Amino acid sequence: xxxxxxxxxxxxxxxxxxxxxxxxxxxxxxxxxxxxxxxxxxxxxxxxxxxxxxxxxxxxxxxxxxxxxxxxxxxxxxxxxxxxxxxxxxxxxxxxxxxxxxxxxxxxxxxxxxxxxxxxxxxxxxxxxxxxxxxxxxxxxxxxxxxxxxxxxxxxxxxxxxxxxxxxxxxxxxxxxxxxxxxxxxxxxxxxxxxxxxxxxxxxxxxxxxxxxxxxxxxxxxxxxxxxxxxxxxxxxxxxxxxxxxxxxxxxxxxxxxxxx
Amino acid sequence: xxxxxxxxxxxxxxxxxxxxxxxxxxxxxxxxxxxxxxxxxxxxxxxxxxxxxxxxxxxxxxxxxxxxxxxxxxxxxxxxxxxxxxxxxxxxxxxxxxxxxxxxxxxxxxxxxxxxxxxxxxxxxxxxxxxxxxxxxxxxxxxxxxxxxxxxxxxxxxxxxxxxxxxxxxxxxxxxxxxxxxxxxxxxxxxxxxxxxxxxxxxxxxxxxxxxxxxxxxxxxxxxxxxxxxxxxxxxxxxxxxxxxxxxxxxxxxxxxxxxxxxxxxxxxxxxxxxxxxxxxxxxxxxxxxxxxxxxxxxxxxxxxxxxxxxxxxxxxxxxxxxxxxxxxxxxxxxxxxxxxxxxxxxxxxxxx
Numbered sequence: 318x319x320x321x322x323x324x325x326x327x328x329x330x331x332x333x334x335x336x337x338x339x340x341x342x343x344x345x346x347x348x349x350x351x352x353x354x355x356x357x358x359x360x361x362x363x364x365x366x367x368x369x370x371x372x373x374x375x376x377x378x379x380x381x382x383x384x385x386x387x388x389x390x391x392x393x394x395x396x397x398x399x400x401x402x403x404x405x406x407x408x409x410x411x412x413x414x415x416x417x418x419x420x421x422x423x424x425x426x427x428x429x430x431x432x433x434x435x436x437x438x439x440x441x442x443x444x445x446x447x448x449x450x451x452x453x454x455x456x457x458x459x460x461x462x463x464x465x466x467x468x469x470x471x472x473x474x475x476x477x478x479x480x481x482x483x484x485x486x487x488x489x490x491x492x493x494x495x496x497x498x499x500x501x502x503x504x505x506x507x508x509x510x511x512x513x514x515x516x517x518x519x520x521x522x523x524x525x526x527x528x529x530x531x532x533x534x535x536x537x538x539x540x541x542x543x544x545x546x547x548x549x550x551x552x553x554x555x556x557x558x559x560x561x562x563x564x565x566x567x568x569x570x571x572x573x574x575x576x577x578x
Numbered sequence: 579x580x581x582x583x584x585x586x587x588x589x590x591x592x593x594x595x596x597x598x599x600x601x602x603x604x605x606x607x608x609x610x611x612x613x614x615x616x617x618x619x620x621x622x623x624x625x626x627x628x629x630x631x632x633x634x635x636x637x638x639x640x641x642x643x644x645x646x647x648x649x650x651x652x653x654x655x656x657x658x659x660x661x662x663x664x665x666x667x668x669x670x671x672x673x674x675x676x677x678x679x680x681x682x683x684x685x686x687x688x689x690x691x692x693x694x695x696x697x698x699x700x701x702x703x704x705x706x707x708x709x710x711x712x713x714x715x716x717x718x719x720x721x722x723x724x725x726x727x728x729x730x731x732x733x734x735x736x737x738x739x740x741x742x743x744x745x746x747x748x749x750x751x752x753x754x755x756x757x758x759x760x761x762x763x764x765x766x767x768x769x770x771x772x773x774x775x776x777x778x779x780x781x782x783x784x785x786x787x788x789x790x791x792x793x794x795x796x797x798x799x800x801x802x803x804x805x806x807x808x809x810x811x812x813x814x815x816x817x818x819x820x821x822x823x824x825x826x827x828x829x830x831x832x833x834x835x836x837x838x839x840x841x842x843x844x845x846x847x848x849x850x851x852x853x854x855x856x857x858x859x860x861x862x863x864x865x866x867x868x869x870x871x872x873x874x875x876x877x878x879x880x881x882x883x884x885x886x887x888x889x890x891x892x893x894x895x896x897x898x899x900x901x902x903x904x905x906x907x908x909x910x911x912x913x914x915x916x917x918x919x920x921x922x923x924x925x926x927x928x929x930x931x
Contacts, residue, residue: 367824386828387823387824387826387828389826390824391825398818401821402817402818403816404816405673405675406866406870406871407813407816411813411870412817415810415814416825419814458817
């Protein structure tokens with residue numbers, strides 16, 4: 318379980334998030350959604366332990382993040398950044414192996430090709446990352462994160478995948494592939510927290526949604542509880558009509574959304 | 579030498595092994611040439627076999643061998659390895675294949691220190707001069723280079739975090755300032771001092787005895803031996819500080835250790851040899867073309883290739899214009915610059931950067 322209590326976050330004197338309580342349970346995908354500038358990435362960075370909260374604390378599987386070294390945190394959670402960077406001509410398999418070496422599966426054979434196969438890039442191991450397309454690079458970085466938390470449940474509890482807009486640069490086929498990988502990780506007992514802009518994918522895959530607005534959290538709960546006309550209207554400041562499929566829950570069409578007056 | 583899983587890394591074991599063997603062979607050849615090529619007409623191999631057979635050496639031969647010939651390859655190897663490894667470390671830290679130790683002010687600071695010693699040395703109290711003697715210039719160069727780097731490091735460190743961008747920009751300002759101060763000293767210098775400081779700037783391995791090595795080696799060798807331990811962190815740093823931290827790297831510690839290592843190794847190398855350019859950029863670059871950017875291979879191999887190439891450059895410097903010798907900085911620049919241009923302008927080089 319990743320839990321934040323009375324979390325206040327900001328840069329310098331600007332407070333982005335005030336006294337937020339947040340909880341993500343393993344076994345399901347928790348989605349952080351909301352408009353640009355609502356503090357989604359800031360919240361995710363606090364959940365990775367990378368930025369220190371101005372107030373409050375974050376615990377991972379019951380232990381305070383601030384008290385743990387980065388090497389110890391890396392055994393329990395892997396992060397896919399919003400726009401991964403790469404200097405130098407590292408090959409895809411070298412990148413994935415860097416992730417593996419940071420995690421509990423360090424030294425085990427066969428994980429690098431298996432991780433590349435999971436993201437559909439089996440033949441890309443010897444390719445230089447910076448010569449690949451943006452979407453391919455992102456999937457290599459996802460394979461790197463998967464190799465870092467190869468077993469969804471470790472000896473000291475569930476492992477976590479933290480994904481910052483994992484599908485923003487992908488085509489629809491690969492969007493579904495990546496979300497299915499995240500769901501498989503959660504189904505196997507791991508925890509997934511994802512920042513998503515796509516509300517339809519959120520409705521399809523999330524077990525739990527935290528909807529942030531310009532001035533704090535608007536709603537939290539199951540997708541059908543959170544993704545309602547009124548919540549979305551106050552979050553995104555535009556008129557949105559949510560429809561519901563009998564089997565797949567809520568969905569929405571931008572065609573029937575109206576810009577705010 | 580290389581203890582990494584060949585399935586996960588560049589080229590497979592046979593190729594990696596070939597590169598390692600080739601580098602060791604090149605270094606052995608360079609050491610051999612460094613010992614045997616020289617202006618005094620003695621046969622070092624002959625002396626060696628005499629010594630193995632237990633024949634006594636004449637005083638003259640022993641002095642040439644132990645005090646003149648032997649320190650020079652040792653110094654050349656140490657300086658070349660220090661410059662190449664420092665270059666590789668800087669490139670990893672700045673995430674840029676064109677970075678070199680000059681970016682953290684080592685060169686400018688060492689130059690200011692050396693020129694101060696040459697121009698103002700005679701103003702020092704007699705007791706200090708007597709104690710330091712002929713080591714005043716290297717000592718001042720080391721203190722200048724090391725001090726400048728520490729100053730930059732302090733400037734870039736705010737709230738417990740070192741900003742690489744601040745360090746880069748402050749480095750430009752500090753280098754300009756050090757250059758201006760050096761200029762003032764040059765204006766004050768007399769003709770003999772001008773000659774000394776010009777030659778210091780060109781770099782040379784001549785006149786390095788065991789005393790100077792006893793000062794430089796304890797600063798250089800630990801960096802050569804310990805730098806491979808920074809390799810995993812520097813690899814991860816290629817993805818940015820944030821991603822490296824998320825992958826368990828203590829990035830602040832990594833940055834401090836890297837900067838301090840470069841300051842120690844380059845400071846000591848520049849102090850005993852003067853300004854020798856291009857080794858720090860060309861050597862890591864050649865190796866990246868051979869085996870890719872993995873720092874676990876790059877750092878140990880940069881030490882080997884840097885040592886070998888600087889020794890060969892020194893042999894060339896000594897044998898091109900006998901009985902005089904060229905400044906080694908001229909040789910490394912004359913050879914290094916065209917090689918570097920060739921690397922840059924080859925078709926399809928982008929993937930190798």
